[in-house]
Amino acid sequence: MPQITIPSANITFECDEHDTVLRAGLRAGLGMPYECNVGSCGNCRIEVLSGEVVHERENPPGWNERDKARNRYLGCQARPTGDCTIKVPMRQEYKSQFLPVRTTGKLVAIEDITHDIREFRFALAAPNGFLPGQYALLGVPGVAGGRAYSMANAGEPGQWDFQIRRVPGGEVTSVLFDKLQVGDEVGLDGPYGMAYFRDESPRDLLCMAGGSGLSPMISIARAFAASTMSPERKLHFIYGGRTPRDICGESILKTLPGFGTRIFYHCAISDTAHADSAGWTGRTGFVPDLAVELFEGKIAEMEIYFAGPPPMADAIMKMAITHKAPAAQLHFDKFY
Ligand SMILES: Cc1cc2nc3c(=O)[nH]c(=O)nc-3n(C[C@H](O)[C@H](O)[C@H](O)COP(=O)(O)OP(=O)(O)OC[C@H]3O[C@@H](n4cnc5c(N)ncnc54)[C@H](O)[C@@H]3O)c2cc1C
Ligand code: FES
Structure with a gap:
């Protein structure tokens, strides 16, 4: 070798x-x-x-x-x-706390979250832990190269759950959405990633996601809800979608202890034309603008987590830097 x-x-x-x-x-x-x-x-x-x-x-x-x-x-x-x-x-x-391992995962359940985001749950042949917010490389037969997907559960070694958005014409998502059936196996390699939950920080959390970025923020929220460290801390979850049917995450957070008292959900849609025709009465705009509207003056004191497509991640980064958030408090994955 x-x-x-x-x-x-x-x-x-x-x-x-x-x-x-x-x-x-x-x-x-x-x-x-x-x-x-x-x-x-x-x-x-x-x-x-x-x-x-x-x-x-x-x-x-x-x-x-x-x-x-x-x-x-x-x-x-x-x-x-x-x-x-x-x-x-x-x-x-x-250095990884849980060393990455190559194994296989058997699909044990599928659940729709929105019209184009679905949760896929895999039982691992070789169980391995992970830190909330980390990702794995998932490989399907016939497609070269694994794709990165963030786990949505909070680190359970035997089962890794992924919330995945369908990419029209995408090689791996087409297999996952159109071909894979319960009982089928995929290749899994992980965990990887640095945008994991820092439980030791006493700061409030600001978790931001758009589209496919849902999964790691849900994982962090789940770990936060289960944590006994700094019980006075709060977690604010901001989710952005283009139209009302893209909005999700609240029903998952509602099942967590502390929802409404220490875990809060905010959302906005960016397609304002759609907002009127669909009778949307919630907020409109982009995720970083909503963060400023809600937390102006407090952003630099928060532990900031975000995930999603590169343009959204770049806009959040710019907003955080403009509001003087120290680099050490920013934890993110760009979903290339
Ligand atoms: C750290 C990270 C975490 C992510 N987490 C999520 C998540 O939780 N949920 C989610 O829906 N999406 C996530 N993504 C996006 C996801 O990995 C895919 O890019 C997306 O699902 C499209 O894959 P596809 O094969 O369907 O589309 P395609 O258009 O066929 O593939 C496009 C993507 O695959 C990559 N790619 C292309 N060829 C190769 C190759 N030979 N080897 C390796 N990579 C290649 C490219 O970077 C490109 O972005 C994440 C991405 C990153 C980087
Ligand atoms: S880690 Fe290798 S190019 Fe991103």
Whole structure:
């Protein structure tokens, strides 16, 4: 099996030919930087000093001409063809509390949440815990590359639940929505991700999501509801959709202890033309604008979690920075 050596850290670990340098490093308990795990963000760059790697995903969006010229690759996509020596900035905070494991999940239940979001529940062949807010890579037969999906439950090792939005024409979501049946198996690899619930923080939580970003925010809310740390803390959940039929999440939060006293739900739709014709009497606008409307002057004191499509995540980030929220209080995943 290929050996990967990081001379600056005096470390060597094994990476089999079906694994990538980043994932094998995380499995070995190392702290290597990353974010998306699917070749899009570019945060997992490694420099190959000797040996050869090939990218799992051909021309991943996070890899550019400058990287090629400098022998830099994306650790999440780089498979070694033999022993390699690499340079990578090791960072302790990326070390996984639950080491990622490759296993399979058997579909045990499916439940509709909206017209295009569905919860898929999988029983794991090799149970593994996760931190609320983390994600896994899910692979289906016939489609190259796993897709990242965040778990919606709060860390139960034997079953991982995913709330997934159908992407029209999407390769993996088409299989999940149109072909997969209870009893079928998928590949699962995880947990991954840094946007997990920091239970030790005494600050109020602001959880924001739009569209497919529902799942990790629900996971964090579930863990928050079960936590006995800092009982005076509050969690504010803001969900944004385009039209009334996209709005969801409240019925799930209502089942949690503390809903209405320490857990609060707010939502808005962004398509104002639709609001009038559908008789919508709730708020209109975008998630970050609603956050400012509700929490102006308090945002910098909150622990802020968000997930969703990159334009929404960027707008929330901009809002949080404008309102002087420290970077250490921002925890997010962009759903590339
Ligand atoms: C950290 C993270 C967490 C996410 N969590 C959720 C969630 O909880 N719920 C949800 O609905 N969506 C989530 N997503 C989005 C999800 O991963 C998919 O992008 C989406 O479901 C579309 O997949 P598709 O195959 O149906 O669409 P397609 O259009 O076929 O695939 C598009 C996506 O797949 C990726 N991709 C394409 N080819 C490859 C390849 N060879 N290898 C790896 N990746 C490839 C691209 O990044 C692209 O965004 C998350 C994304 C990220 C990065
Ligand atoms: S973690 Fe590798 S490109 Fe995002």
